Amino acid sequence: MKQLRPYPQAIVSRKAARSLKAGHPWVFEGEVLELRPSPLDGREATNGCAIDLFEERGTWQGVGLLSLKSKIRVRVVSRNANDRLDAAFWWRKLRWAWGHRKATMGSRALAGCEPDTNCCRLLFSEADAFPGLVVDRYEDVLVAQVGTVGMELLRPTLFPLLALVLEEDGVRVRGIYERSDSPARLKEGLEPRKGWYDFSAPGAVDPLAIEVSGGALDGCLAREPQDARLVVHENGLAFDLDIENSQKTGFFLDQKYNRRAVRQVSGGRRVLDCFCHVGPFGLNAAAGGAEFVRCVDVSQTALDLAAQNARLNGLDVNADGTPRMGFTQADVLAYLPELARDKARLRAEGGPFDLVVLDPPAFTKSRRTIDHAMRGYRQINQDAMRMLPRGGYLATCSCSHFMSRERLAQAIAEAAHGAGVQLRQVEERQQAPDHPILWGVPETHYLDFFIFQLV
Known part of the structure; x- marks a missing residue:
């Protein structure tokens, strides 16, 4: 050089x-x-x-x-030798990242619904070359997770500039809530932190960021803490989110289009939504015309929000007052085989079901436990297949990059063999494009999603 x-x-x-x-x-x-x-x-x-x-x-x-x-x-x-890592550099990168979301999601909204960029991931760590920083947009509130010391030091530059990038498109950011409470921060020597970012605190705004923006930052920064409960919209549905206490940043935006795919095959079906969290798959199934949806999760807090979301969208009961959605607190790993064995319990839960959705948490977070995870994915898929009738549908996925697409496909194939069924693939999908996959960086590809019909 x-x-x-x-x-x-x-x-x-x-x-x-x-x-x-x-x-x-x-x-x-x-x-x-x-x-x-x-x-x-x-x-x-x-x-x-x-x-x-x-x-x-x-x-x-x-x-x-x-x-x-x-x-x-x-x-x-x-990797550009002409780059200097000043505020102007980061501003260009932020605008580029937001431009990618607008280009890939800006024209895909369902008819009559909010734009798909209304709730989306703005920054996806290494995939956007902001290593260790994740930022999700929930309408006019941003939720950030800072996981590396480099991004920690850049917060006074990045947070104000991110608000400005959205302001340029007419989006007034009310606040940025930090969910930097992952134990992984300890590996960087950083203490966990959770709460609203205070733009008025000394040092919270980099003077160079103000210089880059031409002094435009003052008008687009919220300075007072806001309520951490939000009502936001995705796929035409309203969701009551608790960004302070829910998992990750409060919602799983990566499944946006996979939820639509489930909606498309739900009409007239009885649906079992396993590992439902706050209900997005189940609500999409109900919105798609499902006859009945049973949502199951181990967290009662998540189920309470799922039930609230059903009421919020008028999907909890039918016109005659009979339940359209039900909610069960249970460990899915024990619940599925119980339903497969006990027909009375199956009927009490709203079955028989002809569409099962499996959206489990990551069964492995290291290479050392892949074999154990394979057994877990194989078992839950086999239990679901044994419960489904011929012609029924299974939507299933994995959200761990250690569980590659090939390994997941192998686990599903072995499950089908164990259940004595044949699968006809309907769709194969991945994470939404606001969670871009960077080729050469396998850690950015972590979500694989399939829909099958049992034939």
Whole structure:
């Protein structure tokens, strides 16, 4: 590289350089051979700082953010040697990320419904080159999860600029709620944090961000805490969300279009929605004309919100006052085989069912437990298939990147063999495009979804 850049430097191994050239943005602890000060001003590398990456023979590999306490030591944010990681750089990247959501989701709304960008993921960590930062939009409220020290230090720059990017499209952000309470933060040396981001606090807004925006930030920042209960809309349905206490950021936006696919095959059917959370699959089934929907989850808190959402949308009862949706608190892993064995219990729960939805939490979060997870996916799918009649439908998925599409397909095939049924595939889907899959980075591909008919 001919030009001198202002950042400290990390000399990385040839193995790391090969991985970087293949497109993966991570450099691990053991792959950093040496840290060097900035060639311009002698600044030493500090936790969370921008750092240039050089292969040991001297070839520049990109610029990333340093995490001195993490096994993932550097996460790349740019491979353009002309980039400087200032407020203008981050503003351009934020506008690009929002532009992607508008391009891929802006014209796909159901007729007469809100835009699909109304509730969507604005930033998806490495897939948008904001490593460790996830931001979801729930209409005029943003919910952020900060998981790395580099993004932690950039909050005063990124949060105001993100509000400005939406303001440019006429979206006034009422507030940003932080759900940075994942235990994974401890690996970065960061304490968990949850609550409204206070834009009025000293240091909460980077002066350079104001400079980039031409002073336009003042008018688009909420400064007072808001209620953490929101009513938002997706696929024409209203959802009462608790962004303070629910899982993740309060909702699972990645299944938006998969829920529509379930809606399309629900007409006139009796539906069992397993691991229902706050009810989005079940409500889409009811909105699609299902005769009856039973929602099941281990969390009573989630079920209470699901029941509230059914009432909110007028989907809880039929015109004659009979129940249209029911809610059962149970461990699905024990509940499914019980229904398969006990026909009286099956009828009491609203069965027999001819559409089962399986949306389980990730059964594995490491490679070490993949075999155990395979058994879990195989068992729940086999139990569901044994309960369904010929001609019935099964919607099933996995949300762990360790459980690859091929492994999930194998588990489902083995389940079908064990249940003595044959499957006819209706659809194969993945996560919505606001959760983009970055080729060369398998961690960004984590959701696989199938709909089958039993024949």
